[in-house]
Amino acid sequence: MNNSAKNDYPPGLIRADDLEHLLKALGAGGFRIQAPVIRDQSIVIDEIKSAGELPAGWTDEQNRGHYRIKRRSDNAYFGYVVGPYSWKKFLFPPSTAILEAKRTGNGFQVSAAAETVSPTAFFGIRPCDLRALQILDRVLIGSEYRDPIYQKRREQILIVAVNCTEPGGNCFCTSMESGPGAAEGYDIVLTEMIDAGQHNFLAQAGTERGNLILQQVPSEKATSDALKSAAEAVQMAARKISKKIDTADIKEMLYANAEHPRWEDVAKQCLSCANCTLVCPTCFCANIDDYTDLTGETATRVRRWDSCFTLDHSYIHGGSIRSSVRARYRQWLTHKLAAWHDQFGSSGCVGCGRCITWCPSGIDITEEVAAIRSGTVKAKAI
Amino acid sequence: METLEPILAQHPFLKGLDAKYLKLIVGCASNVVFQAGEFIFRTGENADHFYIVRQGKIVIETYSPIKGPITIHTRQQGEVLGWSWLVPPYKWRFDARALELTRAIALDGKCLRSKLEEDHDLGYELMKRFTLIIAERLEATRLQLLDIYGDNT
Amino acid sequence: MATTLEKIKEGLDRSQPWMPNLFRVERIRKETYDTFTFDLETSDGAGCAFQPGQFNMLYIYGVGEVPISISGDPKNSRTLVHTIRAVGTVTKNMRQLKRGDLVGVRGPFGRPWPVEDAKGHDVIIVAGGIGLAPLRPVIYHLLAHREQYGKIILHYGARTPDDILFRQELETWRARFDFDVQVTVDRSTGSWQGNVGVVTLLIPKATFDPLQTIAMVCGPEIMMRFTVLELLKRDLTEENIFLSGERNMKCGIGHCGHCQFGHLFVCNDGPVFRYSDTADLFKKREI
Known part of the structure; x- marks a missing residue:
């Protein structure tokens, strides 16, 4: 699961100095490039033109409710993990017009909100975040109704994934089987290797268009030693991951523990701030708001990220279904780790650890699951 | 009086009651008819009967000088009307009025009470049946109080 | 024209689920002090087929959209009938609509009542x-x-x-x-x-x-x-x-x-x- 997919494209070795050529090839292919960059003391995702804009030589220190960027001792381009933003913001924007209505003589007309989307490369997406995209694909374009906004953008995405060789403090992708190596879903996957003064990338195409791009980049044939050390680097990362969630029967376990006292405990700590849902790469709850311009001649329907931690999320006439923080935390965690299986055929969690890092009170989802499992209440409290 | 026995035996309230008990009860029973609008009992009167309703519809109400009569429940065929005869001081708490022509079998409370005291097996049997009715009324009253179709539930 | 008609009859375009079909209010009836029923029809008379128990998302221009179950006769797919309790901003605005006003309709959605399973019961x-x-x-x-x-x-x-x-x-x-x-x-x-x-x-x-x-x-x-x-x-x-x-x-x-x-x-x-x-x-x- 943590090895690159076996396929027909021959892996190549690209010298770190030649990474620029890969970016150029993407640019020449008509792709805008979104990649990790440093902004405001954190590693976020933004448009870049050259490899020089990548956070080379930086890493991030992550813990419960803790995030700092720090200098590394080497010049690794990808020596950090995931920041506060996930790639969902490009495909499922925090705020998008979904419909425009215009007044006419005796009524109104509707049209899809017009937008142009240009081909974009997700450069440096991590295996956990790549899995998150696959999960969002199932939610938003994988069933009967397909979200045209997501679909249009998704069709324009080229994926250059980067395997993780150094996990962060809150990572638990190994539990969720989403990393540290990318298994599928990429056009190109890179593994960064720094060893004895050598700084290289093992590059593997996953699709024909990925292969065509790689062909434009100077590279040499990857030796079996290079393949071995790339695989080892990923395996080493897996071994370094200390957080875990025991996913055995997790759906049944959580369903059976809806009345577990732990929910009450975590509710005392939870500020219901919605940070975890905003940083989560798979949370998809959204609200739709209506706006009219000053003249009343046009009305716009805008879809905006919402969170199950807000009271309004479950509001029906008269009140909110989930009025307590206990119920809202339970909803979030149980949905993510249990109900998601019933709804979309997989877990909704990819083990990226963002919800732990960005929780202002340091709640750790892995710890909550463990606590509920260890004190599993079989007889339901009345 | 024997003619009332099969009628009682078929009423949901007494269904399945041992024949020997039915015979005892029949001794306290009489046939009654109320015309539409007629009061069956009034608040404060002695509760010396209860009624096994065979046909018709009865309203249980109380009276407010400002609002007039206020309906609490309606009873109809297949149901039982009244249990104040069972608890001291044996006085009606509400008014009962026939909404339409109503036929019922009236059971004499005093007569029945003495029989229940004499034969506790019969007493227990009848108490079980009344407990069901009281529990059902209590639940219905709670639901009514919840105002479930209102804005607050 | 024929394609539009077909499209509307099938309900929503599955690849454009945010796009409502426009219906005109044909009639409004007051049911009680806080509920009313309106009949909606398309200008071409195509209407929309539905099953008992399904609902539509009804949109009023500039105000918002609410889920409302269909209360009409499934045999009459020409007319969408909705019975609405005016309790929120959108539904209160709906009560103000007049004959001829437009309503956006997305749907029908949801699983119906089991009228098929109930046969013979x-x-x-x-x-x-x-x-x-x-x-x-x-x-x-x-x-x-x-x-x-x-x-x-x-x-x-x-x-x-x-x-x-x-x-x-x-x-x-x-x-x-x-x-x-x-x-x-x-x-x-x-x-x-x-x-x-x-x-x-x-x-x-x-x-x-x-x-x-x-x-x-x-x-x-x-x-x-x-x-x-x-x-x-x-x-x-x-x-x-x-x-x-x-x-x-x-x-x-x-x-x-x-x-x-x-x-x-x-x-x-x-x-x-x-x-x-x-x-x-x-x-x-x-x-």
């Missing part, structure tokens, strides 16, 4: 309050195919006599010898001569074959909970009891996350649920 319909509206299409369907069903019973509970929906229709139905209609109110007012007491009190007196009966229940959650208890007391099986769930809904297509009810989306997996599949959820608080 007795059917007991228990409705509370506005819950009669989503069940009215079932009644139309059952009566239109009367010979396919056994006994048909309607128990309807309202808050007061002034809250009773579809009064004239209820009278018409009650006059039929092949339809047992019982109406009750929680609180009597005025000259009401009918039943007073909660709707659950009607169930013990109904006559049906418990092993061959399908129950369809719609109303406030508390009412449905107690109704289920009464139906189980009458030996109906959990598999034969169907309830309608209610949660916040913003999209109707399983994308917005609001209507989750345990592992279910009320918009896609419901709003009609089999009790045996959801008994646990209906018992849990704040789920």
Whole structure:
């Protein structure tokens, strides 16, 4: 699961100095490039033109409710993990017009909100975040109704994934089987290797268009030693991951523990701030708001990220279904780790650890699951 | 009086009651008819009967000088009307009025009470049946109080 | 033109689920002091086919969109009928609409009442309050195919006599010898001569074959909970009891996350649920 997919494209070795050529090839292919960059003391995702804009030589220190960027001792381009933003913001924007209505003589007309989307490369997406995209694909374009906004953008995405060789403090992708190596879903996957003064990338195409791009980049044939050390680097990362969630029967376990006292405990700590849902790469709850311009001649329907931690999320006439923080935390965690299986055929969690890092009170989802499992209440409290 | 026995035996309230008990009860029973609008009992009167309703519809109400009569429940065929005869001081708490022509079998409370005291097996049997009715009324009253179709539930 | 007509008849374009079809208000009827019914039609008369129990997302220009179940006759796909309680911003605005005004319609959505499974069975319909509206299409369907069903019973509970929906229709139905209609109110007012007491009190007196009966229940959650208890007391099986769930809904297509009810989306997996599949959820608080 943590090895690159076996396929027909021959892996190549690209010298770190030649990474620029890969970016150029993407640019020449008509792709805008979104990649990790440093902004405001954190590693976020933004448009870049050259490899020089990548956070080379930086890493991030992550813990419960803790995030700092720090200098590394080497010049690794990808020596950090995931920041506060996930790639969902490009495909499922925090705020998008979904419909425009215009007044006419005796009524109104509707049209899809017009937008142009240009081909974009997700450069440096991590295996956990790549899995998150696959999960969002199932939610938003994988069933009967397909979200045209997501679909249009998704069709324009080229994926250059980067395997993780150094996990962060809150990572638990190994539990969720989403990393540290990318298994599928990429056009190109890179593994960064720094060893004895050598700084290289093992590059593997996953699709024909990925292969065509790689062909434009100077590279040499990857030796079996290079393949071995790339695989080892990923395996080493897996071994370094200390957080875990025991996913055995997790759906049944959580369903059976809806009345577990732990929910009450975590509710005392939870500020219901919605940070975890905003940083989560798979949370998809959204609200739709209506706006009219000053003249009343046009009305716009805008879809905006919402969170199950807000009271309004479950509001029906008269009140909110989930009025307590206990119920809202339970909803979030149980949905993510249990109900998601019933709804979309997989877990909704990819083990990226963002919800732990960005929780202002340091709640750790892995710890909550463990606590509920260890004190599993079989007889339901009345 | 024997003619009332099969009628009682078929009423949901007494269904399945041992024949020997039915015979005892029949001794306290009489046939009654109320015309539409007629009061069956009034608040404060002695509760010396209860009624096994065979046909018709009865309203249980109380009276407010400002609002007039206020309906609490309606009873109809297949149901039982009244249990104040069972608890001291044996006085009606509400008014009962026939909404339409109503036929019922009236059971004499005093007569029945003495029989229940004499034969506790019969007493227990009848108490079980009344407990069901009281529990059902209590639940219905709670639901009514919840105002479930209102804005607050 | 023909393609447009076909498109609308099928409901929503699955790849453009945010795009409503535009319907014109043909008629508005006041039902009670806080509820009204409007009939919607497309300008080309195409209308929209639906199944009893399905709902639409209705949009008013610039104000917003709300989920409303369809209360009309499924045989008449030309006209969409919705019965609405004016309680929120959007529904209060809807009450102000006039004949000829446009309403955006997305739908129909959701799983219907089991009118097919109910063939050859007795059917007991228990409705509370506005819950009669989503069940009215079932009644139309059952009566239109009367010979396919056994006994048909309607128990309807309202808050007061002034809250009773579809009064004239209820009278018409009650006059039929092949339809047992019982109406009750929680609180009597005025000259009401009918039943007073909660709707659950009607169930013990109904006559049906418990092993061959399908129950369809719609109303406030508390009412449905107690109704289920009464139906189980009458030996109906959990598999034969169907309830309608209610949660916040913003999209109707399983994308917005609001209507989750345990592992279910009320918009896609419901709003009609089999009790045996959801008994646990209906018992849990704040789920």
